[in-house]
Amino acid sequence: MEPSSSNTGFFQQQPVLKNQFYDDVSLQRVTKLFLPSSLLGQVEPEIAQLGNDVLSPQIFDWVTDAERNLPYLRGNGRDAFGKTKSELVVTEGWRKLQDFGFEKGMVASNYDTNYGQYTRLVQFTRCHLWEASCANTLCPAAMQDGAARLLQRHLSNPDSSISPTQRRVLQNAFDHLTSRDPSKAWTxxxxxxxxxxxxxxxxxxxxxxxxxxxxxxxxxxxxxxxxxxxxxxxxxxxxxxxxxxxxxxxxxxxxxxxxxxxxxxxxxxxxxxxxxxxxxxxxxxxxxxxxxxxxxxxxxxxxxxxxxxxxxxxxxxxxxxKGIQEISTILNITRVHSTISSLGYLGRSLGVAKSFALVREIGAGRGTRLPLHKHPLHMRTLANLTVDYHAMMLLAFYTLHILGLDEHPSPSPSTSTITKTLTPPPHLLPPLLRVLSSLHKAYISKTSVPLVFACMESLGGVGYLLNSESEPINLARLFRDACVGAIWEGTTDVLSGDTLRALKHPAAGGESLAALDWVVNAALQSATTTPGVEKVREEWRGLKGRIERETQEGLLPEARDLVFRLAEVLMAALFVVDVSARPGDEVEGMCLRYMVRKGFVDASEVRGGGSAREELEMDRAIVYGAGNSKGEGVGERTGSRL
CATH class of the missing domain: 2.40.110.20 (Butyryl-CoA Dehydrogenase, subunit A; domain 2)
Structure with a gap:
C-alpha cells in the first residue's frame, strides 16, 4: 500500500467528447427523418467537419478567454475628465468566436445557399453543433438572423412604399447582415x-x-x-x-x-x-x-x-x-434560435455525461468495480434524459420544417420522410406556424433546464465545478447559460399565454386548431402497432374540445399546463412517425418509454417485459445507439479529449 499525494495515486481517466454530428443519436435520427437523403449526403461532409471544428482546443481557449475576461465599459463609461464616453470593450476570445460564426455562415447560410424548404433545417443543424462552444455569440447572431429576415421581406416586396434612398440603406444593411466576411459582417x-x-x-x-x-x-x-x-x-x-x-x-x-x-x-x-x-x-x-x-x-x-x-x-x-407585426417576423426567428440554443446545451451536456460514463467506475459491492455505462440505475437515468431530449428535437425540427415551408412555398424536387408525411395543405401553414412559434419555445427552453442540470449532476462533484481548465466538460457554465432560455424572447408564462391567444383568436383560432388537428391525425395514421396511439388520439380530442368549449379567460390560469400537454401530444405523434419511418429496437424503446412517462401507456402493461440485462441493454442502446452501447461509432468520430 502506498499513500496518495497531489501527484501520485489514482487520477480519473479523461473522457473523450466525440463529434456530435455522429455521436448524438437523436441528431442523427432527426436529420435523416427531416432531410432528403440526397441533400443530407451533399451537406454531410461540411457539417461533419464543423462538428470537429467546434471541439478544437483553439475554440475552447477562446471560450475560456471570453468567460474570464468579461466585457466592460472603458473608464466606467467616462473619459479622464468625466465626459460620457460609452466605449464597450470585449475580449479577443469573444471577437474570435464571433468571427468563426461569421466565416462558417451560421446566419449567412440561410441567405446565400438555397436548399429550398430545407434551408432552415440545414442551418439549424449547424447552429445546434456550435451553440455549446460559441460562448453566447449565437445570441447576437439570432437577432442578426431575425433582422435579415425582416429586411429581406421588405426588400422583396414589390408593393413596398419605401423610398429609393431607404431601399439603398436597407439593402446595405442586409448585405452586411448576410456576409461571411468578418470585416464586413454585422450583428x-x-x-x-x-x-x-x-x-x-x-x-x-x-x-x-x-x-x-x-x-x-x-x-x-x-x-x-x-x-x-x-x-x-x-x-x-x-x-x-x-x-x-x-x-x-x-x-x-x-x-x-x-x-x-x-x-x-x-x-x-x-x-x-x-x-x-x-x-x-x-x-x-x-x-x-x-x-x-x-x-x-x-x-x-x-x-x-x-x-x-x-x-x-x-x-x-x-x-x-404596426411595430408588433414587424417585430413578430424577428421573434419567429429568435425564438427558434432560443430553442435550438437550449437543445444545443442539452445535446452537449448529454455528450459529456455519456462519455464520462464510459470511463468512470464506481463501487459495486464486495470489492468489485462497475463502469457507469453498465450500472442499471445510471443508464436508466441517462436513457430517460435521452428520450426527453429526442422528443424535443422532433418538435423543434418539425417547427423548422414548417418555417422552411413558409419561407420557401415552392416545393423542392426531393422530399424527406417528414415532407411526405407531415406537410399540411398550404392554407394551414400560416396558422400552424403561428401557434408553433410560441409553443415550441415555451416547452423546450423551460424543460431543458432541469435536464442540463441532471447531466451536470451525473458527473458528481466535478460536474458542479467551473472547469475552465477543462472547458469541454464545463457543464456548470452550460447550465447557467441554459437557464436564460426560459426567460428571454418571452418567459414560459408569456409564451403560454401567446399560444392560447393564437388558439382562441376570433378569426384565426379555428384555423390554428384545424392545423394542429391535421398534424396529429396525419402523424397517427402512420402507426401500425405502436403502443399509446389511441390514448394520444383521445388526449388530443379532449384538448381540442376544451379549447373550443371554454373561454380564453377561463383557460388562462391553466395555460401553461394546457400548452405543455399539447406539446407532449405533438411529440408523441412525431415519435410515432419516427418509429414508422425507420423502425428499430432503440427508437421503439424510446417511443414506448416516452408514452409511459407521459401517461399515454399504462406502466403496468409493459412492466416486466424483459430481464434486467435486457433492460440495461435497451437503456445503453437508447443512449449510445443500436450496436454502439460501448461508445464505438460508425463514421468519422474524432473529437476533443476533455
Missing part, C-alpha cells in the same frame, strides 16, 4: 424591453419624431465610405435590456403618437463624425449612451446593457403603429 440588436414591462411593449416610453433634414442640407451619414445616410426619424427613450451591445445596427420599437401603437425602426449603432483629417474616418455612437452593463447569473460573456437614446436617428420599418 443586430433588438430593443423592445423597457422598465414599464418586459415582454409587454404596450407602455413603451421611447418616442420617435419625424425630423427630416432640410432639402438644402446634406443628411448626416451613418457610414461615409458607403455613403449611407442616417434616417429622418429622431428617437429618444430608455431601453432596459439590450443584448448584442457591440452590434452595428438595431431594430427597435418606439411610439410616434399617443393614438397609435408602437412602430418599428431600423437604426445604425454609429454615425460618421466629419473631420478634416486625412486619417481613418471617425465615428461615434448614434445618440446612444451605454448606461451600464448588466451583471447576470449566466451568459456573462455576452454584453447586455441599459441604453439611453437621445436623438438617435433611424428609419421607419413598415407602417406607423
Amino acid at each position: 443586430s440588436g433588438q430593443w423592445m424591453t423597457e422598465r414599464t414591462g418586459g415582454s409587454d411593449v404596450s407602455q413603451t416610453e421611447t418616442i420617435a419624431t419625424y425630423d427630416s433634414y432640410p432639402s438644402t442640407a446634406s443628411a448626416p451619414l451613418a457610414n461615409a465610405q458607403e455613403d449611407i445616410p442616417l434616417g429622418p426619424w429622431s428617437i429618444s427613450g430608455f431601453k432596459w435590456f439590450s443584448s448584442a451591445t457591440d452590434s452595428q445596427m438595431t431594430i427597435l420599437l418606439a411610439r410616434t403618437s399617443p393614438d397609435k401603437g408602437v412602430s418599428a425602426f431600423f437604426a445604425p449603432m454609429r454615425r460618421h463624425v466629419p473631420s478634416s483629417s486625412t486619417s481613418s474616418p471617425t465615428t461615434e455612437l448614434n445618440g446612444i449612451t451605454i448606461q451600464r452593463l448588466k451583471s447576470k447569473f449566466g451568459t456573462q460573456s455576452l454584453p447586455t446593457a441599459e441604453l439611453q437614446l437621445t436623438n438617435t436617428r433611424g428609419w421607419l420599418i413598415g407602417a406607423e403603429g
Whole structure:
C-alpha cells in the first residue's frame, strides 16, 4: 500500500467528447427523418467537419478567454475628465468566436445557399453543433438572423412604399447582415424591453419624431465610405435590456403618437463624425449612451446593457403603429434560435455525461468495480434524459420544417420522410406556424433546464465545478447559460399565454386548431402497432374540445399546463412517425418509454417485459445507439479529449 499525494495515486481517466454530428443519436435520427437523403449526403461532409471544428482546443481557449475576461465599459463609461464616453470593450476570445460564426455562415447560410424548404433545417443543424462552444455569440447572431429576415421581406416586396434612398440603406444593411466576411459582417440588436414591462411593449416610453433634414442640407451619414445616410426619424427613450451591445445596427420599437401603437425602426449603432483629417474616418455612437452593463447569473460573456437614446436617428420599418407585426417576423426567428440554443446545451451536456460514463467506475459491492455505462440505475437515468431530449428535437425540427415551408412555398424536387408525411395543405401553414412559434419555445427552453442540470449532476462533484481548465466538460457554465432560455424572447408564462391567444383568436383560432388537428391525425395514421396511439388520439380530442368549449379567460390560469400537454401530444405523434419511418429496437424503446412517462401507456402493461440485462441493454442502446452501447461509432468520430 502506498499513500496518495497531489501527484501520485489514482487520477480519473479523461473522457473523450466525440463529434456530435455522429455521436448524438437523436441528431442523427432527426436529420435523416427531416432531410432528403440526397441533400443530407451533399451537406454531410461540411457539417461533419464543423462538428470537429467546434471541439478544437483553439475554440475552447477562446471560450475560456471570453468567460474570464468579461466585457466592460472603458473608464466606467467616462473619459479622464468625466465626459460620457460609452466605449464597450470585449475580449479577443469573444471577437474570435464571433468571427468563426461569421466565416462558417451560421446566419449567412440561410441567405446565400438555397436548399429550398430545407434551408432552415440545414442551418439549424449547424447552429445546434456550435451553440455549446460559441460562448453566447449565437445570441447576437439570432437577432442578426431575425433582422435579415425582416429586411429581406421588405426588400422583396414589390408593393413596398419605401423610398429609393431607404431601399439603398436597407439593402446595405442586409448585405452586411448576410456576409461571411468578418470585416464586413454585422450583428443586430433588438430593443423592445423597457422598465414599464418586459415582454409587454404596450407602455413603451421611447418616442420617435419625424425630423427630416432640410432639402438644402446634406443628411448626416451613418457610414461615409458607403455613403449611407442616417434616417429622418429622431428617437429618444430608455431601453432596459439590450443584448448584442457591440452590434452595428438595431431594430427597435418606439411610439410616434399617443393614438397609435408602437412602430418599428431600423437604426445604425454609429454615425460618421466629419473631420478634416486625412486619417481613418471617425465615428461615434448614434445618440446612444451605454448606461451600464448588466451583471447576470449566466451568459456573462455576452454584453447586455441599459441604453439611453437621445436623438438617435433611424428609419421607419413598415407602417406607423404596426411595430408588433414587424417585430413578430424577428421573434419567429429568435425564438427558434432560443430553442435550438437550449437543445444545443442539452445535446452537449448529454455528450459529456455519456462519455464520462464510459470511463468512470464506481463501487459495486464486495470489492468489485462497475463502469457507469453498465450500472442499471445510471443508464436508466441517462436513457430517460435521452428520450426527453429526442422528443424535443422532433418538435423543434418539425417547427423548422414548417418555417422552411413558409419561407420557401415552392416545393423542392426531393422530399424527406417528414415532407411526405407531415406537410399540411398550404392554407394551414400560416396558422400552424403561428401557434408553433410560441409553443415550441415555451416547452423546450423551460424543460431543458432541469435536464442540463441532471447531466451536470451525473458527473458528481466535478460536474458542479467551473472547469475552465477543462472547458469541454464545463457543464456548470452550460447550465447557467441554459437557464436564460426560459426567460428571454418571452418567459414560459408569456409564451403560454401567446399560444392560447393564437388558439382562441376570433378569426384565426379555428384555423390554428384545424392545423394542429391535421398534424396529429396525419402523424397517427402512420402507426401500425405502436403502443399509446389511441390514448394520444383521445388526449388530443379532449384538448381540442376544451379549447373550443371554454373561454380564453377561463383557460388562462391553466395555460401553461394546457400548452405543455399539447406539446407532449405533438411529440408523441412525431415519435410515432419516427418509429414508422425507420423502425428499430432503440427508437421503439424510446417511443414506448416516452408514452409511459407521459401517461399515454399504462406502466403496468409493459412492466416486466424483459430481464434486467435486457433492460440495461435497451437503456445503453437508447443512449449510445443500436450496436454502439460501448461508445464505438460508425463514421468519422474524432473529437476533443476533455
